[in-house]
Amino acid sequence: MDKTVNQKAWFLVLPVFLVVAFSAVLPLMTVVNYSMQDTFGNNQFFWNGVGWFKELLDPSTDLGGRFLASLGRNLFFSMVILAIEVPLGIVVALSMPRQGWTVAACLVILALPLLIPWNVVGTIWQIFGRPDIGLMGYVLNAAGIDYNYVSNDIDAWVTVIVMDVWHWTSLVALLCYAGLKSIPEAYYQAAQIDGASRWAVFKAIQLPKMNRVLLIAVLLRFMDSFMIYTEPFVVTGGGPGNSTTFVSIELVKIALGQFDLGKAAALSLVYNLIILIVCWIFYTVMTNAGAERKHQEGAA
């Protein structure tokens, strides 16, 4: 049978095309355009080619130095919060009740931090940690610990990390809890009969059954912490000095503080690219793991 040729169908795609063009393609192209030029205001632009990108990757220049330093800080931050939130989330999930009304209570309490907007979380911790009026800051100083996140690098880092752990461990815990709930009771009974210790049960049953949700948790937390802006900006503003200036904070400083649109555009493109690559790696790993599982189940 012949296909009916009707080019009018293209008109149906037009609205979507326009919306996507205005919301994504045009802004992105503008950024690409900016990244190749320099401006000194007055809407005057000068061609710079790949100059900004070269500078960005060269630590000896000002731009490159700032970018690579903030990138390093950002990666370190992501690693630290993953190293804390993942094990902590697992422990929380393991110690949660499995039935009864306490389940609902635990779930609600765990979900609370997740529902608070980023800037409110920042504000909460900014006040909480103040040595003069904040409960935590005051108590720590009263206990003889010299704590001041405004002037001390390490205190600032600790505050930002503890804040993120407080905000996001629940997510890991909830995901792990869902994974744990899907394990049939017979597994635990069989392990009991096999004389397995608590640790052996965790290693042989619980961890393998959780590994998929854990992968999702690691992906989500990595991406999110790699793009973190609001909370540290509200608490420390990137300081003291540059010690808690993460990539997104640096980006905003360059783009809106110095109005260096070219540099900022180049930086945001590279930033975007890093996130895309990490995303792709995780996606590939996850779909491969899924395919392998499907293959196993198909064979079973």
Next chain:
Amino acid sequence: MARIDLVDLAHSYGGNDAPQESFALKPVTMTWRQGGAYALLGPSGCGKTTLLNVISGIITPSRGKILFDGEDITPLSTQKRNIAQVFQFPVIYDTMTVGQNLAFPLKNRGVPKAEIDKRVAEIGRLLDLEPYLNRKATRLTADAKQKISLGRGLVRSDVAAVLFDEPLTVIDPELKWQLRSKLKALHRELDLTMIYVTHDQTEALTFADTVVVMHDGRVVQSGTPAELFDKPAHTFVGYFIGSPGMNIIPAEVRGREAKVDGHVIALGRSYDQLPAGAKIEIGVRPEFVDVVAPTPGLLTAKIERIDDLGRIRFARTRLGDAKLAARAPAGFTSSDGTAGLRFDPSHIHVYADSLLVEGAA
């Protein structure tokens, strides 16, 4: 290796104060012989899994004692009892190879490595799992996985009894036979006490030398398949075992005669002392009732249909309000939809309040 005694054992999920009618497992005292192959047979919810879990220690009974070789092990945890259990769905440890799966119970008990390797090789050979010992267990078929579950129990040399909780549920029909004969062979070879829970009478009757029938939390009869067939102790056993099940018909019984629907049926034994006020029924298996052409003096029933099972035909008939299945001899046809019923008196049993009454010869 052990004899298992249950002494006044009962379990209630609602605690001991709950009325006894609500007990998941009503008080039972019985002995499981060392080396016996037992089947626990009964419909879903009759308490057979509860009984199994009580023996394995997953559930602590709310009343009574369990003795292994005379030693009270009621308070012992599952780990400390020498019990192996195979569950309805295969339980395997995903990340381990088949060999590691088999070694797991021994490793947990701190057995030396050389001994573990020896036992794993031995059990692998016994269960025909040798070619898979180094393969990941997740990739195997359901019946191989069930064999691994079983192997994890057998690998312990001190295991007292192996419990099976409907282990063939997820196995393909053609493999069920194979696995079941494998179990029988293992039973003969290893001299283990095996307790097999199922709701499938074929499975129970082919696997076990003693079948324990449970109904509503109670053990109603325990005996060889032939005993259950010939002399059901409870009307439930009568119609649960056999296909079609035993005919249970309300009757008035006096001496050597039962009166059904106004007609008299001769009985093989004499029943003079029936409990007063009890509900009296007679039970007879369809194999011992023949439909014949209506004859004066024989009970007349309406034929509803005739089921041809190939080797044998059963007539489904109606007798007043009661339904009755009977054997239809070759060549039998009914012109007007009625037939006479000829009973074999020696195979008619009398039940008072559902329990078998022994007649005098």
